[in-house]
Amino acid sequence: MLELSHVHKVYRVGAFGGARLRAVRDVSLTVEPGKVVSLIGESGSGKSTIGKMVLGLTGVSAGSIVFDGQDVSRIRGFSARKEYYRRVQGVFQDPFSSFNPIFKADRVFAMIRSSYFPGMSDADWKQRVLDVIGTVRLDPDNVLNKYPHQLSGGQLQRLLIARALLLDIRLLVADEIISMLDASTRIDVLNLLVDLKERGLGILFVTHDLSLGNYVSDRSVILRKGAIAEMGPTRRVFENPCTPTAATCSRAFPRCTAPGPRWTRSWPRIRPRTWICPPSPRATTPHRWSRSRRTTSSASTRADPGAGPHRVSTGPAPATSTGSDEYRAVPEQ
Amino acid sequence: MTLRVQDLKVHYQTLRGDVHALDGVSFDLADGEIMGLAGESGCGKTTLGKSLIRLDGRMRHVDGTIELDGRDVPVADDRAMNPFRYHEISLIPQYAMSALNPTRRIGRMINELLRARGVRPATVAEELNRRLELVGLDPDVLQRFPIELSGGMKQRVVMVMATLLNPSLLIADEATSALDVSTQRSVVESMVEFRDRGYVKSMIFVTHDISLVYQMADTVMVMYAGRIAEKAPASTIINDPRHPYTKMLIGALPEVGTTTEDTRLEGIPGTPPGLLRPPTGCRFKDRCPLASEECSETPPLVEIDPGHWAACWKTGR
Numbered sequence: 001m002l003e004l005s006h007v008h009k010v011y012r013v014g015a016f017g018g019a020r021l022r023a024v025r026d027v028s029l030t031v032e033p034g035k036v037v038s039l040i041g042e043s044g045s046g047k048s049t050i051g052k053m054v055l056g057l058t059g060v061s062a063g064s065i066v067f068d069g070q071d072v073s074r075i076r077g078f079s080a081r082k083e084y085y086r087r088v089q090g091v092f093q094d095p096f097s098s099f100n101p102i103f104k105a106d107r108v109f110a111m112i113r114s115s116y117f118p119g120m121s122d123a124d125w126k127q128r129v130l131d132v133i134g135t136v137r138l139d140p141d142n143v144l145n146k147y148p149h150q151l152s153g154g155q156l157q158r159l160l161i162a163r164a165l166l167l168d169i170r171l172l173v174a175d176e177i178i179s180m181l182d183a184s185t186r187i188d189v190l191n192l193l194v195d196l197k198e199r200g201l202g203i204l205f206v207t208h209d210l211s212l213g214n215y216v217s218d219r220s221v222i223l224r225k226g227a228i229a230e231m232g233p234t235r236r237v238f239e240n241p242c243t244p245t246a247a248t249c250s251r252a253f254p255r256c257t258a259p260g261p262r263w264t265r266s267w268p269r270i271r272p273r274t275w276i277c278p279p280s281p282r283a284t285t286p287h288r289w290s291r292s293r294r295t296t297s298s299a300s301t302r303a304d305p306g307a308g309p310h311r312v313s314t315g316p317a318p319a320t321s322t323g324s325d326e327y328r329a330v331p332e333q
Numbered sequence: 334m335t336l337r338v339q340d341l342k343v344h345y346q347t348l349r350g351d352v353h354a355l356d357g358v359s360f361d362l363a364d365g366e367i368m369g370l371a372g373e374s375g376c377g378k379t380t381l382g383k384s385l386i387r388l389d390g391r392m393r394h395v396d397g398t399i400e401l402d403g404r405d406v407p408v409a410d411d412r413a414m415n416p417f418r419y420h421e422i423s424l425i426p427q428y429a430m431s432a433l434n435p436t437r438r439i440g441r442m443i444n445e446l447l448r449a450r451g452v453r454p455a456t457v458a459e460e461l462n463r464r465l466e467l468v469g470l471d472p473d474v475l476q477r478f479p480i481e482l483s484g485g486m487k488q489r490v491v492m493v494m495a496t497l498l499n500p501s502l503l504i505a506d507e508a509t510s511a512l513d514v515s516t517q518r519s520v521v522e523s524m525v526e527f528r529d530r531g532y533v534k535s536m537i538f539v540t541h542d543i544s545l546v547y548q549m550a551d552t553v554m555v556m557y558a559g560r561i562a563e564k565a566p567a568s569t570i571i572n573d574p575r576h577p578y579t580k581m582l583i584g585a586l587p588e589v590g591t592t593t594e595d596t597r598l599e600g601i602p603g604t605p606p607g608l609l610r611p612p613t614g615c616r617f618k619d620r621c622p623l624a625s626e627e628c629s630e631t632p633p634l635v636e637i638d639p640g641h642w643a644a645c646w647k648t649g650r
Contacts, residue, residue: 042513043484152604153374182373182541184601187585191597208513215587215598235592 001202002031002054002171007063009049009226023049024226026063031171036193036203038213038234041223047206049226051175054204055090056081067171086116089164093176095156099148105156106144108163116167132162136192154185161192172196175206190216214238334400335535336362336385336502341397343384351393353608354380356559358397359634360642362502367528367536369546369567371582372556373605379427381556382504382539384408386422402501419450423500423533427507429487433479440475443494450498457497464493464532468523485516489523496532503533507540521549543583547571552640555579558605558616561634565641575637575648578617615645623647 009024024046031037039047052058054065056072065072067088075084092098099105109129117125133140136158143155151159157177164172174193178186193203193216207213213220213234220237222230230243341358344351354377362368370378380392385408388394394409401421407413426432434442443461444454462472468489479487488508496503505524509517527533540546546553547567554564555578563576574580581601603620606612612619614629621628627646634644 042515183543183582184373184585186600187587187598188600190587191600194597210514211587215592 001033001068002204003066004029004050004054005064005066007050007053007065008061009046009053009058010061022226024053027223027226027228028063029221029228029231031202031204033170033202034197034200035219036197036205036217038217038220039204039206039223040208040210040213040220042208044225045223046226047208047223048175050223051090051173051204051206054171055088055173056084057090082115086167087169088171088173089167089169090173090175091157091160091164091177094180095153095160096148096180098160099156101148103147105146105148105151105159108159109166112163112166128166129162132165133159135165135195136162137188138162152185153181154189157181157189158192161189161196165196169201171202171204173204173206176208178212179207179209186212210238334361335364335366335402337398337400338362338385339398339400341381341384341399342395343380343388344393344395345380345391346393347391347609350609353559353611354392355384356608356611358556358559358561360554360561360564362535362537364534365528366552367525367538367550368564369543369550369553370537370539370556371541371543371546371553372562373582374541375558375605375608376556377559377608378539378556379506382424382506382537385502385504385537386418386424387411387414419446419495419500420498421500422502422504423495423498425488425491425495425503425505425508428511429484429491429508432491433487435479438476438478439482439490443475443497446494447497452498461493461497464497465490467526468493469519483516485512485520488512488516488520492520492524492527496527499532501534503527503536505536505538508538509545510540510542517545521545525549543571544586555582558611559608560616561642561644562617563641563643563645564634565638565643569638569641575641576617576643576645577621577623577647617645 005028007024007027008022011021011023013019013021027046027050029037039050041047049058053060054067054072056075060073067084070084072084075081099108106129113120113125120128129144130140133143138155138158143151143159148156161172161177178189181189190212193205197203197216203216205213205217217234219232220230220234221228222237222243224243230237230241338361339359341355342353343355345354356377358377358381360368370381372378383389384392384394385399385406388408388411399406399408401417406417406422433439437445447454447457461475465472465474470486470489470493474482474486474490479490482490488511492505492508508524509520512520524536524538528536538546538550543553547570550567552564553567553570555562555570555576557578563570563574563579565574570579571583574583578601581599585598585600587598601620606616606619613631615621615624615632618624618628625646630646632644632646634642636642637648
């Protein structure tokens, strides 16, 4: 359904846009209907940028994003774009800033109606709204006709998902949707995503939280510095991480049932110096983002011993020789 | 005994009345103890952390006493608190990014802070460099502006800054929430090391992440709606929670390795009560599966096992 092939994103950074920052490098992945794909990575690994590119909020520097045979970056014009958003919607991290505090929260529904369903009768529309609110397991009496500050973060986040469901969406981009929610409501939103998945929705789930990614997703993509470090069926990636990035992520994550002793001073120190930016981008020492020139030659890809769709890159960027076809051709396990 | 808080009540003043953010909180913190303070948003954990060092304009101290190393801490009196701040009680705020002055170099900012607290910077300069090395920072950072540092570096700078005068109590308010997991781990381990080296005597680590406090804290205190639900050693809270709220909260955490195919976790139905007019009796009773008639009376916080405190009628006896 959604297919990213060899996508790159280069941002212009610095005071006058003189420097280049390669946020995403050579990412290829697919999202099928009824599947959840997790993008997992540290801050700055490019996971949100991928979400933004899929939603068309930012351009693609190289490569292509194809949704149902249509190249997303080539959609031009207001009406074509609107048609795209009828099928693809996003929900973002901070539910409080997604709403306008001056208006009631359900205004987001009215805005969908005025732009997408102008001909629908009041009764039909009301029924439709009640349906989606039921789908996200909210009580209409508790959430309709309220201002955003009267609702909890979990309720607002579910309202935003309900808003997306009013359209006949086929792909939902969920960008860190639960990181601002409490532990007790988080799991309800996650369970909702699982319900939606079972109804055939494809979900691109962006997160930095391993256990949450693991809980919902069918496939996991672990990103490091904008490139795919490891990708495969979630269970295999977590039980048998093949790259240092995935293993580090997995070990650094706090958990309640850690098999070994609790944290002691075992974690490798980040050495001084390497962390500090050089005083100016034109200094002789290489800037920490300026790796792009070296990566393509040093990158190497090796197959997972178990073969199959679990793909691993040992370099900072995967080799371009392995196309996306390789891991789609092998049946899922 | 480092810290003894007894029946602390702090209210927020609003136009619609007082919000009972802390309603009778009592606990002890031993020397060298790292206490994790966990709970949902709005349960009063940040208010508790803040009221130990500074009440802001909207906060009103209603009742209760705080004792630190045998001395009474006059929380209600802003001026009388000054000798305690930074010397005895110190705070790591939630966002280190906003705690640092963007227009000052780090070194100059630390010097200004020290002078404001009546300490000559030269007397601690050597110690400052040593501690920066200890957390893995080059003393060179003192010449830099905050914008030149990454989030993890800023968090470490703030940590070194906050503990420079060896405070007796350190309050870390969501100190690592903005960091990614591997940076979080190294910052948390440096904090534990500071405790081990005696730079801080004891620590209150406010967070909403129970698995994180399990990894670093000695004891965990779970708060609910302005009251303490349960306090116990970290492993007891995870493996043998007694308060129904703690049980449900821990039950709602997906572990690495849990998938929807194995088990489907359940959240806690309902929302926490508003604290403008808090309900009588046990505040968890509307969401509690065990609630019965006796829950309309407020359960006392009792010690059910040595070091294990819980406020619930169902566990208290």
